Amino acid sequence: MHAAHIADASFDPARLAACAEAIAAAGRKLGAQGLTPATSSNFSMRIDDRHVAITISGRDKGALTAADVMVVDMDGRAVGTSARPSAETLLHTQIYREFPDARAVLHTHSRNQTVASRLYASAGVVHLEGYELLKAIAGHTTHETAIDVPVFPNTQEMPELVARVEAWIRAGKPLYGYLIDGHGIYTYGRDMAEAERHIEAFEFLLACELDLKRMRS
Amino acid sequence: MHAAHIADASFDPARLAACAEAIAAAGRKLGAQGLTPATSSNFSMRIDDRHVAITISGRDKGALTAADVMVVDMDGRAVGTSARPSAETLLHTQIYREFPDARAVLHTHSRNQTVASRLYASAGVVHLEGYELLKAIAGHTTHETAIDVPVFPNTQEMPELVARVEAWIRAGKPLYGYLIDGHGIYTYGRDMAEAERHIEAFEFLLACELDLKRMRS
């Protein structure tokens, strides 16, 4: 076990540096958009098959530098550092394990995301349909589509959340992003630019959905 | 046909450079206002009678540079480049063909525009009346006027959309801007400054209209 852990520590430092810089830049951009209040949110990138670069717990995400990023293995254990990763690290590593193409995972915590999560928690899903911007989600080439964003119950027990996400995937349902009740959204992309596009698209679509719900009720 | 295409490629590179710079500056300004989420939106300027400078598909509109702009002819075909223009290029070239004074076309995709387009899709039009800011739309010198912004059904088939826009114009109705359902707005101006003023004015007027609808219902 110890030997395995040592083996895990062999990653490319140049790739880590590039990931840390991309994570910090994404944090500053999303922070400026108001999506990361009060040190919430966490961001990561895949370094290689066994390592993930992820934000250290508790940092101000709108003022990130590369020094706010650490390395974990695919089981969420810190590698080569005594820093503490985000409490939600296992949700990141799950996405990298489930989706081999995923190279960046973003979790933000905006007002629209939190409000939508609470309003749709009992339904368990936000159904998005009729928007041109659905095309911004990878793999969609027309607005004549629909995307279901699941809303999972909140818990401080990560294995519970991991199990719920896994159950959704095992049921064969597509997963482009998910909400946690009273919390924010998780999404991912094949690179950081795609993950950022997904965050912006989901934030926009949830905001529109809330506006329409307000106006039509 | 091939010869004609070659003839099309003769445009003034200095004019293209000026257009590309103006387009990039407009994109950064509108992007900072949150009107271009998730690489949506597209912008263009008329280079001459046969050429249009237009944003390349898929770029982040809030971080545009002149290198994100390409040339198309009035049929929407790429000129002198293998880059791919916006899927909605034909809506731009239609405006340049229909309105000889139009020198800049802007398409943005804000939350207010999308929500208004969906709420007024069945009516087919947003009727704007009683606002001082109607004077910001070219040709209007008093608030005692009204402007109808048509809302066309969304489709991925551009010729269908082109035909709907054409039918509106052929019916003799003024067209200062139009919405597409679940999508954003198109407007234009005699120069980029006027097109930007139109975008800002329509965004403002639609936002007010949504607020009034919310408050009065």
Added chain:
Amino acid sequence: MHAAHIADASFDPARLAACAEAIAAAGRKLGAQGLTPATSSNFSMRIDDRHVAITISGRDKGALTAADVMVVDMDGRAVGTSARPSAETLLHTQIYREFPDARAVLHTHSRNQTVASRLYASAGVVHLEGYELLKAIAGHTTHETAIDVPVFPNTQEMPELVARVEAWIRAGKPLYGYLIDGHGIYTYGRDMAEAERHIEAFEFLLACELDLKRMRS
């Protein structure tokens, strides 16, 4: 008449320069807050008893420089320039004539101001009460006060508007600011800092009032 006009042109150029710089700075600040869409809004400062520095018509108020400011006399006539002052110049000069302490006048055109003006047009007044921020309006030292902001009908005939404002003042009612229906707000201060504080306070108070109206209905 001509001689009188020449006499009018004798003002202190250093004072004009200081006013123009203060106006441009205020414009950039208020523009960044989204209060001046689509080249709307206009700003002025008193140069001396007979001259006012005011924004030239049609400029982008968020990108003002001192070159966007011109001089008018107290009858609103351009002094020493062929530039065209704002169509609403007479509303500015009226305030300088009516209130000897007024040295800066600001007119902005925000979404909240426009929506409030339309919702309260039939009542003719927005009644503001119970807010700590009423203390930000000059002369108020406690929140246990109330301020009535009149809403005048919109017209392109400035003498009509001037007469309505004058009637309000002649009736002995305090005037800290006023709305025009479908339009924005006018307010003033003993210097530019106070006028800016008044704009920020009214924008805030109208926004809160709209929120409360929405929530309580």
Added chain:
Amino acid sequence: MHAAHIADASFDPARLAACAEAIAAAGRKLGAQGLTPATSSNFSMRIDDRHVAITISGRDKGALTAADVMVVDMDGRAVGTSARPSAETLLHTQIYREFPDARAVLHTHSRNQTVASRLYASAGVVHLEGYELLKAIAGHTTHETAIDVPVFPNTQEMPELVARVEAWIRAGKPLYGYLIDGHGIYTYGRDMAEAERHIEAFEFLLACELDLKRMRS
């Protein structure tokens, strides 16, 4: 009494300088977020057991420098300066006396804070429950908690407000922050970073609560 006052004036100038810089930086950050309209809001830090650095009354909180900060003693009297401290200084010194760990106090005045204070004034409390971001308030490690934010009646008599805050604390109720009716919020932290996190968290939680109230009614 006089001798005691002189003794009070002996504080570490380096600590004052550090506090003043931290206060100015916090003001610029919170001002940019729109939380300090029209020179409202006030901020302070504990210098030592007997001294507090606090913003001078009436300054623009979004453009603060260290020169806008002065020293008061624990009774709220100016120390070594003729500047006038915020009218609400006694609310700051109360927090430093009641909570020995408190080293920074922030009072902001946002639209959401004011609207929430008025809507919940008759209930006397805003009950926050079910939000992941409750974990951003010091001492909370799970979202399965609830925080009551009291809403006190507004008054210009500070001793009255001080007495109401004291009564809440003497009743044994936790106090992480409180609202004043028609006014803003007060919160504090063990350092400026924690106080800022608390302001951001309360602003976010109140905004969500207002959205949910709007949507569910």
